[in-house]
Amino acid sequence: MNAETRNNSQGKGRDTAKPKTDTAKLPHLATLAEYAVDTWQRGILYADVIRQRGNQYQAHLAERVPNVLNFLSEVVMSGKDLPRPVNYWLVRIVPPHDKPADHMKRPFVVIDPRAGHGPGIGGFKVDSEIGVIIDAGHPCYFIGFLPDPIEGQTIEDVMQAEAAFLERIIELHPCPEGKPAVIGNCQAGWQILMTASIRPELFGPIIVAGAPLSYWAGWRGRDPMRYTAGLLGGSWLTAMSSDMGAGRFDGAWLVQNFENLNPANTLWNKQHHLYANVDTEAPRYLDFEKYWGGYVYLNDVEMQYIVDNLFIGNRLATAELHTSDGVRIDLRNIRSPIVVFCSYGDNITPPPQALGWITDLYGDDEDVLTHDQTIIYATHESVGHLGIFVSGAVSRKEHHKFTTNIDLIDVLPAGIYRATITEPAQRNVVAPINNFELSIEPTNVASVREIVQPDPESDRRFNAVAQLSKINLGLYRQFLQPWVRHTFTPQAAQWLQAMHPLRVSYEWWSDHNPLAPQIAEAAIKVREQRVTIDEDNPFLQMQRIVSKAITQTLDQWRDMRDSGYERAFEWIYDSPWMRILAGQTGSDEPARAVPCTSVDHDTLVQQKLAKLRAELAEGGAVEAGIRALIYIHRFCSSIDERRANLMLELHQPDCHRGFDMASFRHTVRRQANIMRLDEVAAIVTLPQLLARDNPARIREIAYAIERTRDFAPLSAAEESGLSQMLKVFEVAADSPALRLP
Incomplete structure (x- = not known):
């Protein structure tokens, strides 16, 4: 027996052990090589999508009327032509040839929010509010806006413009089925309800989706955005931001507030999801980013009115607002049915803020009946804020049933109702996807109160914020505002706006960058040679584990931050000196203003x-x-x-x-x-x-x-x-x- 045989038989030979080790490592080296190539290719494709995003952003801003409306439309009225001009416009949605509108049906009007982004989100894809309206055969109109406000325009001017638009629609459609049904998304919800309170005769049923109406409301341990004004000392910072913008408030700051609510999505998930699915995700990503990056402006007067009277003052929910000619803006004046659609998954407009105005204005069910008010509320279990008026699944279910049953909603007697949409008990397996049933259950103010969970102590804190905000705003206007306005000229304001972090994130990487042509050329070659790896690749699995860990870490940090915000807010505004400063001298005082009732x-x-x-x-x-x-x-x-x-x-x-x-x-x-x-x-x-x-x-x-x-x-x-x-x-x-x- 030679030495090699002897070593093999004893299991100690070096030559035998080495091949076994190499054989074990080869699959790992192969999968690592596959993952390395895939990572490099994904990186190139990801960079190219971001390049396209930058190009799209610049092209979108260059449009005369930037919007993401994905339906053919024609202008009916321009707000610039009104006695009090505004930057709003009314367009008619031109239906496809195979889905003509039935002009015997009541028209619908969709109003998008002016909350930092541009218009069109209610119809930026087929499965949308506008798409559902077209499928149902109703004439459809859309109220949008331009990026820049008209100098001097106010919230009241916008309300008057919306009323003028509705008057025009009623002239075009003397419809026997009733007055126009109006859908207001997010900020457009409170805006259209304010208009309806002073011009109730113009409105059919009103649907407000994800619309904040009672800004002090919220659940303890959640909804941290409502604490922001208190922690910043009130609305003085809003005034200073407008002054630094030479009279314009940059909507990018509002979008930044939304981004801050979910740092895991902002800092990681959105980018990683695109990277991980770059072969298929680009079209959807670019469509959404066109809307998300379409920042608009508000006048300083408009923004200050919103923050002082709504966000901080909460005066809409207590009928304390008046127009310039003394008309009280009281939501109890509305005679059309109001459908409130909100979601438990919405961290921007949670159910308490969407429904709290009901418990603010009405003490009991008798109060609702004597005001001849019809209110229907519907809640979703999980969809996020934008999903309320963007999600295709929500459009095919909730918005489809609201639209096709608009006449049922219109004839409901006065009272509080809860709408639920479910699959029928005996569902046909070949039935269409939108085969759902709408059920409307009579309920009461008490059931709404269980959702809202009003807290008098919390209201006292927010009342203190409102009083402190007036003091700080007065101090700012007296001592700092003249200096700020003198320093920030229109040219300086434009430079500051261009350097906003959100704008820079779109601007820095586009075809204007010298490296962009090389990336674009490399992306073409990668797409030609692209080979995806198996889903069970261990390194790909490790990537997902790391991504999940990053998300969990950011979520934990967010929860700690939000908890700290809440504790700090309560500590500051529960202190005796803050109560004294706010004029709260005794615990027997009402936590908030009690809505008054007309003497008649x-x-x-x-x-x-x-x-x-x-x-x-x-x-x-x-x-x-x-x-x-x-x-x-x-x-x-x-x-x-x-x-x-x-x-x-x-x-x-x-x-x-x-x-x-x-x-x-x-x-x-x-x-x-x-x-x-x-x-x-x-x-x-x-x-x-x-x-x-x-x-x-x-x-x-x-x-x-x-x-x-x-x-x-x-x-x-x-x-x-x-x-x-x-x-x-x-x-x-x-x-x-x-x-x-």
Whole structure:
């Protein structure tokens, strides 16, 4: 036996051990090499996408009317032509040839937020609010804005412009189905509600999506953005930012506030997601970045009004605002149904801020009814702020059901309702993706209060912030403002705005950079030779683990930061010296201003009640049928769209002669109020109403009422009520002696 054989048999030979080690390492070296090549290729492609983003940013700013609206449109009115010119404009969305608009349907108006970004987000893709409206066959309009405000324009000027736009739409669409339905996203939500409070006659149903209305509201341990003003000492910094901008407030600062809320996404996730999916993610990324980087400006007067009266003062939710001619901006003046859509996943406009105005303005359900207000709220469990009006899934579900059931929403009687959208119990597997059912459940102010969770102690702190803000703003205007305005000329302001960190992030890397051509050329070659690696590559798995660890670390830092903000805020504004400075001398003082009621309100309520009593026996078979349906379903826990649409069928014979939705809405709401006023008398007088119609018409309406069994099994109470009503109609149809002359 030679030495090599002897060493092998003993397991000690160096030559035998070496091949085994190399064989074990080769797969790892191969996967490492694959990952290294893939990383290099992804890096080149990522850099090229960022280059395209810079080019897109500069081209977008060069547009005459920068927007991300992805639908053909034509200008109808320009706000520059109004007596008080503004930088807003009204356009008509031109529907595709295969989806023409039905001009017998009510028009919709989508208003995008002027919150730092440019307009168009409500229609920047097919699955959007505008896309849903087009699919439903409604005429659609869009209200957008230009990047720069008109010198001297105010929030009140914008409100008047919105009213003028709606007047124009009503002229173009004298629609029998009703006044325009209006959708206000985010900041446009509070803006359009302010307009509706002073011009309620112009509005059909109003949908506000992700709109902050009660700025002091929020849950403890969450919603840190509401503490910002208190920690900065109020709105003096807003005034200084506007002065440094030579009278313009840079919307990039608002976007920066949004970015700061989620540092993990801002600093890492967004970039890593693009890098990790660079082969497919570029189009979606560039589409969104075109909107996200389209910064706009506000006038100093506009921005100061918003911060002082809304963000810090919270005066919209307590009806303390007035127009220049003394008209009070009171949301209780709105007579159109208001749909409030918000999400528990929204950290910019959480549900308390979207719904808190209801508990601010209304003490109880009777208060809602006496103001003849209809409020429907819907909540989403997880979607983020932009997803409320951008997500395709939300558009296909929530916005689709709101749009297709806008007439149902319009006729709901006064009260608080909760809307839920679910898949049907017996869903057809081949049904379309938007086969959902809308159910509207009558609820009360107490249920809203459970969501909002009002906290008087928290309100006292924010009230102290509002008082301190007035003091600091006065000091700034007295001592610093003249110096700042003298220092920052228009040229200096432009330089400062151009150097904003968010703008620089778009500007620094584009075709203007000398290295860009080399990257663009390399990206072309990489795409030609691109070979992706297997998903189970261990180094790729390690990359994902590291990315997840970075995200978790940034999230933990965010949570610690937000907790520190909250503790600091409470420590500062709970201190006795701050309470004294804010003028809070005792704990028995109200935490916030109590919304006042018009001195004539009680008188008007009594007049309306007297009128309802006089109308108990007025009407005919249609009024009787609507009253009967309300009676049958008075114990029903929800109103689904099929049962509600049955009321429309009672008017069906008149549809070909022209259906008057306004008249029908008035009839339904009046009969609901009569039933609330005196249910017994309302039922007793049914024969008098039926006596005014012929037997054929009575039997037709009775048959429509009986069809309520077709939709779902009736409860015992509903079945009893249906039998009772059918008997009343049968007697009336078979008793010609009861016919009134």
